[in-house]
Amino acid sequence: MGQLVVETTDLTKMYGSFTAVNKINLRIEEGEMFGFLGANGAGKTTTLLMLLGLTEPTSGTVRVCGKDPARDPLEVKRQVGYLPERVGFYEELTARQNLRFSAELNRMPKKEAEDRIDAILGTVGLGKVMDHTVNTFSRGMKQRLGIAEIWLKEPRLAFLDEPTTGIDPNGIDDILKLISGMSKRGITVIFCSHILPQVQKLCSRVGIMSKGNLVADGPIELLGQSDSGAGLYRMEAEVDDPRPAVVEAVRCVKGVQQVDVVERVLIVTADSDLRGLVSRAIIDGGALLLGMRIEEYNLEKIYKRFSKEA
């Protein structure tokens, strides 16, 4: 188990009598790409703000990079990058000047900052416009500048709050690549979004918030298994002739729970990914294996199920 960068215990935030976040327990390890899902108003942003020390929890505890954000906000903010949903920069300053100012706020040595700013702006695709004022930038360019600011800071952890909202499809691809690059640089990413295919593309693990509660937390695969029923995998094998001997051979494979036949397709339910053993059993049973696939876990389906349950 890697080092925990985020750890909350019964974290709660109330606004008057309204509970925005209700006793959530979250653990995120170093280097993870964590998808934080939930409808608008589910409590995602409030949780992020508590993790950043920008709003105080009503009860419960938070540790971010081993520090309490409420007691040690500067130390936490030094190690955490934040890209808000609607990121803003000083419009009358250039991209380079904006990053210079951020570097100054982070007390970065001037020389080091200058060298890194040019390199990072080039990496995020703003190299040619680094001396243009931000008021000439599109929303996508501003998001890229936001990502550049996070890279400049070299944080251990990055909070990205709906980073692709309002960006055109090509721009979205670019932003997702940059976010993926962030993870490759060893930055732990908490990716907040309700655009599920994007989360599925990037994240290995998700947490689902609904009405202030963390209703699901785990690897997508695992949540998907519980979606198919009791942690089971479903495989589909297309054969030339699904005769009883073949079905029986598959059924005898250790770990297989159930085999159903729909036309020429054997639907195999097992307690783990047994594609190799099932393929061999089919061939040994004398049938021709035409195709084999494991059911992909659809995050949208998982999300809807957990939200509905909540």
Added chain:
Amino acid sequence: MYAIFRKELADHLSSKRFVILFSLVMLSAVFAIYIAIQTIRSVVGPTSESIFLKVFTTSGGNLPSFLFFLSLFIPIVGIALGFDAINNERSSGNLSRLVSQPIYRDSIINGKFLAGLAVLSIMIVSVVAIVAGLGIRIVGVPPTGEEVARLLAFVAISIVYAGFWLALAVLFSVFFRRTATSMLASLAVWIVFFFFVSAIAGAVASAAIPVDANSTLEVFAQSASLQGALSRISPSTLYGEATIGLLTPEVGTMNSALFVMSSYSGRMSNPLPLQDSLLLVWPQMVTIIALCAICFAASYIRFMREEIRSI
């Protein structure tokens, strides 16, 4: 905080808004000193004292003095530098990014206020220095040590007065989400204090203690006293009284009734030493400082208590 202060200072000094206002203040200062010098010979006699200070207070017929121009423009510049300090950051989406940087939240409001105050100080000091320089050159009378000290006290109270308007504008920028609303609110307060308070005070005083041609001096003095007391609700009145007291050593009282009576009788008191003048205007100075501190404290508390969600 220093990074924010420096950025804000650079932004203000290079902004078109500041350049236009500074040019306007400078132009009116030069105009005012031209008027003062044209009429200064008629208001001073061969034995007159504090001739140098008269450059700042002398008006020409219907044309106002430098002091009037300064009291008119200081609030406008203060408001112009502060009305969008916080809400503009909020509406541009900058504030949530800024508060996530490793700085204390109060650094933002402190840095912005101090930068605004620094700009106002630069403007006031340079305008007063230019007027003083022109005055020395044209009138040909160098200032005495006490006159310089009075001028420094005048600059100090002008900066605090400017700080009050800046703090008020920053307060509105914290309270109102739209910059247009905060600007209008600040200007409305300025218009009420600058133009209406003395008129309202006069009307109230006349209603409470009616004065006519047959009124005794005592009734007249009571009415003037009441009007003066009511007018002091306005920081503009306080600033006016404080600056007159500092730049006119002959003013021996801030009691409106006594002041009016001495003016009518043509007997102004002997010039006061600086220490006495300071004692005379001390209540006005302290009140302006307190108003500035209250406005800034209110905006500070409101900004610090604001939920980041709404930021």
